[in-house]
Amino acid sequence: MAIGERVLMGPGPSNVYPEVTAALARPVLGHLDPEFLFLLEETCERLRAVFRTANRLTLPVSGTGSAGMEAALVNVVHAGDVVVVGVNGLFGERMAEVAARQGAEVVRVEAPWGEPLDPEALLRAHPSPAVIALVHAETSTGVRNDVAAVCLGKGEALVVADTVTSLGGVELEVDGWGVDIAYSGTQKCLGVPPGLAPLTMGERAWARRLERPASWYLDLGLVAGYVTGAGGRTYHHTAPVSMVFALHAGLGVLLQEGLEQSWHRHLGCGQMLQDGLQAMGLELLAPEGHRLPQLTTVRVPEDLPPHSGEAEVRRVLLERYGIEIGGGVGSLAGKVWRIGCMGHTARRANVTLLLAALAEVLGR
Amino acid sequence: MAIGERVLMGPGPSNVYPEVTAALARPVLGHLDPEFLFLLEETCERLRAVFRTANRLTLPVSGTGSAGMEAALVNVVHAGDVVVVGVNGLFGERMAEVAARQGAEVVRVEAPWGEPLDPEALLRAHPSPAVIALVHAETSTGVRNDVAAVCLGKGEALVVADTVTSLGGVELEVDGWGVDIAYSGTQKCLGVPPGLAPLTMGERAWARRLERPASWYLDLGLVAGYVTGAGGRTYHHTAPVSMVFALHAGLGVLLQEGLEQSWHRHLGCGQMLQDGLQAMGLELLAPEGHRLPQLTTVRVPEDLPPHSGEAEVRRVLLERYGIEIGGGVGSLAGKVWRIGCMGHTARRANVTLLLAALAEVLGR
Numbered sequence: 001m002a003i004g005e006r007v008l009m010g011p012g013p014s015n016v017y018p019e020v021t022a023a024l025a026r027p028v029l030g031h032l033d034p035e036f037l038f039l040l041e042e043t044c045e046r047l048r049a050v051f052r053t054a055n056r057l058t059l060p061v062s063g064t065g066s067a068g069m070e071a072a073l074v075n076v077v078h079a080g081d082v083v084v085v086g087v088n089g090l091f092g093e094r095m096a097e098v099a100a101r102q103g104a105e106v107v108r109v110e111a112p113w114g115e116p117l118d119p120e121a122l123l124r125a126h127p128s129p130a131v132i133a134l135v136h137a138e139t140s141t142g143v144r145n146d147v148a149a150v151c152l153g154k155g156e157a158l159v160v161a162d163t164v165t166s167l168g169g170v171e172l173e174v175d176g177w178g179v180d181i182a183y184s185g186t187q188k189c190l191g192v193p194p195g196l197a198p199l200t201m202g203e204r205a206w207a208r209r210l211e212r213p214a215s216w217y218l219d220l221g222l223v224a225g226y227v228t229g230a231g232g233r234t235y236h237h238t239a240p241v242s243m244v245f246a247l248h249a250g251l252g253v254l255l256q257e258g259l260e261q262s263w264h265r266h267l268g269c270g271q272m273l274q275d276g277l278q279a280m281g282l283e284l285l286a287p288e289g290h291r292l293p294q295l296t297t298v299r300v301p302e303d304l305p306p307h308s309g310e311a312e313v314r315r316v317l318l319e320r321y322g323i324e325i326g327g328g329v330g331s332l333a334g335k336v337w338r339i340g341c342m343g344h345t346a347r348r349a350n351v352t353l354l355l356a357a358l359a360e361v362l363g364r
Numbered sequence: 365m366a367i368g369e370r371v372l373m374g375p376g377p378s379n380v381y382p383e384v385t386a387a388l389a390r391p392v393l394g395h396l397d398p399e400f401l402f403l404l405e406e407t408c409e410r411l412r413a414v415f416r417t418a419n420r421l422t423l424p425v426s427g428t429g430s431a432g433m434e435a436a437l438v439n440v441v442h443a444g445d446v447v448v449v450g451v452n453g454l455f456g457e458r459m460a461e462v463a464a465r466q467g468a469e470v471v472r473v474e475a476p477w478g479e480p481l482d483p484e485a486l487l488r489a490h491p492s493p494a495v496i497a498l499v500h501a502e503t504s505t506g507v508r509n510d511v512a513a514v515c516l517g518k519g520e521a522l523v524v525a526d527t528v529t530s531l532g533g534v535e536l537e538v539d540g541w542g543v544d545i546a547y548s549g550t551q552k553c554l555g556v557p558p559g560l561a562p563l564t565m566g567e568r569a570w571a572r573r574l575e576r577p578a579s580w581y582l583d584l585g586l587v588a589g590y591v592t593g594a595g596g597r598t599y600h601h602t603a604p605v606s607m608v609f610a611l612h613a614g615l616g617v618l619l620q621e622g623l624e625q626s627w628h629r630h631l632g633c634g635q636m637l638q639d640g641l642q643a644m645g646l647e648l649l650a651p652e653g654h655r656l657p658q659l660t661t662v663r664v665p666e667d668l669p670p671h672s673g674e675a676e677v678r679r680v681l682l683e684r685y686g687i688e689i690g691g692g693v694g695s696l697a698g699k700v701w702r703i704g705c706m707g708h709t710a711r712r713a714n715v716t717l718l719l720a721a722l723a724e725v726l727g728r
Contacts, residue, residue: 003391005391008394013392013395013602013605015391028372032374033682035365063431064426064603064604066600067601101580194395194606195604212465214578215579216434216461217427235693237429238377239428240557242559329599
């Protein structure tokens with residue numbers, strides 16, 4: 001079978017940097033090889049730079065972004081803890097579910113899909129929650145939630161932020177805002193294939209972690225014994241070395257460009273895309289001021305050509321142009337398209353191509 | 365920094381097939397792309413061939429081998445269940461720990477590290493266990509445990525087998541023996557980098573699975589909704605596409621060679637290695653008849669040159685020859701070396717090189 005090549009403009013994965021492809025093809029090293037440990041430590045240091053944190057516990061969890069979510073919650077949510085969860089999309093729903101499986105008393109604070117969460121409502125939801133959890137960039141709706149405002153009023157609570165789609169693409173200041181735990185994925189704005197979950201945890205969260213969480217694989221006390229290696233490294237699990245090479249390379253590209261330059265590039269591409277979609281007469285789901293530049297939700301027009309549902313439009317884009325865009329999920333299934341412009345995909349040429357291709361397919 | 369290249373003869377990772385390196389560098393596809401889904405389904409079909417099973421639930425778990433262990437246990441161990449665990453090495457210990465974290469009543473059946481488990485002792489340990497769990501190929505000791513014999517007497521219990529180091533390297537018959545759940549890793553005899561955990565689960569285990577396991581990430585009911593896709597695929601998490609490409613390619617190489625030919629190749633290399641070590645006057649840990657060909661534990665000789673501990677021997681092999689071998693773990697730390705000959709590493713040239721290099725370093 002011929003090897004397909006795509007312009008990945010869905011909700012992730014996005015295209016990867018050429019340096020990342022080269023890194024994936026590096027000869028495999030042992031997980032205790034001095035050369036690998038050097039690269040792993042440098043990867044953690046680079047993650048600190050993109051998370052904007054000095055947290056010692058900053059590392060790639062050996063699973064996808066959802067493993068990062070589970071690692072974040074399973075290590076600090078004790079059975080019976082009150083966990084306030086902001087729910088305005090699929091990934092907020094997921095945080096509530098993962099917290100509930102840890103035995104938390106989950107207090108849901110909702111907003112309609114497509115609208116931002118109200119930070120005050122999250123802070124008022126319970127007088128003394130153990131954790132307040134919310135998604136920074138809701139991949140299901142294209143909405144940005146105000147993590148900084150929640151951190152400002154958190155009091156004794158730990159703030160857990162899902163930054164899967166935000167890290168590297170829009171401003172995120174883990175230490176500056178006071179986020180206690182943030183986790184992400186590699187396949188969005190970092191330009192690396194899916195498979196690792198960058199995670200950072202501050203001292204307040206570390207001090208409250210469970211001695212023996214339900215998950216052994218995601219037990220960050222044990223994982224840190226290998227990755228951070230203070231006082232000698234203790235084997236936990238075999239690190240996914242090729243994916244670590246890839247992440248190391250992707251972060252290198254990003255930091256050579258400059259973190260703020262990367263935010264700026266994502267912003268420019270997103271504005272160009274959103275302007276172009278609106279000029280085509282299409283309507284954006286997320287309200288102005290709360291839109292993510294890197295992930296745009298646009299309503300499926302009601303005047304599609306006959307026999308041509310929204311899935312058919314995506315199919316034609318994929319087959320004719322090799323462009324992938326995403327459909328809606330959950331309550332937005334069939335109602336929106338999700339167009340990502342993240343990582344190596346976030347270039348003007350891709351936006352121009354997508355807009356022209358979509359105009360042709362829609363006959364606009 | 366120059367890119368290091370190694371002959372990986374530790375307990376894993378092993379060297380990867382050239383076809384795997386090429387597959388890692390393939391352009392990334394979306395996790396719902398028809399081309400990716402075709403490759404994913406073919407990967408599952410190839411896994412059925414190497415596990416020797418018709419189990420519909422056969423897939424790569426999105427984590428390393430230890431995630432496979434956790435997925436196997438977290439989906440079928442209900443709180444309070446009796447789980448009999450065979451413990452004769454580090455990975456048996458780990459199974460006991462993971463089962464305990466699920467709230468199991470763990471019944472340990474031990475054998476000294478370096479000796480095989482007694483299948484009869486496992487079967488007699490409790491009158492009606494829910495699960496009997498054991499490691500097929502103990503990576504910490506080089507010992508093979510008799511999974512087939514345990515399956516023969518399992519009765520109503522489910523047998524969970526850790527086949528991380530055995531899959532593709534020595535005989536394993538999931539359906540033929542009656543193993544209910546087996547999981548593995550990619551970085552041993554499959555010749556693929558670490559990062560995925562092939563897993564297979566039969567109907568008896570599926571019928572007893574928890575509706576809502578503590579782990580959302582490893583909830584095989586949800587994972588299967590995406591991977592096996594009966595009745596439309598439900599998004600669960602973003603598949604680690606590049607690692608799936610790699611596994612697909614590695615399994616392709618293995619099946620083109622032939623599964624039994626691969627067992628034969630691992631056996632031949634292991635015998636050559638073990639004969640050569642003994643001819644050098646070194647002593648093997650595992651008793652004859654229970655030795656794994658693909659993972660050999662050899663006692664560190666007492667007459668090492670002055671100032672040259674066992675770690676120094678490994679360091680010199682790595683620096684002078686680019687050969688990695690492993691040290692001992694747990695109660696065997698400092699007492700044995702672990703020499704793997706798995707996957708693409710399992711070639712006569714590597715055995716010859718290792719034997720000559722070790723003879724030189726040891727002055728034998």
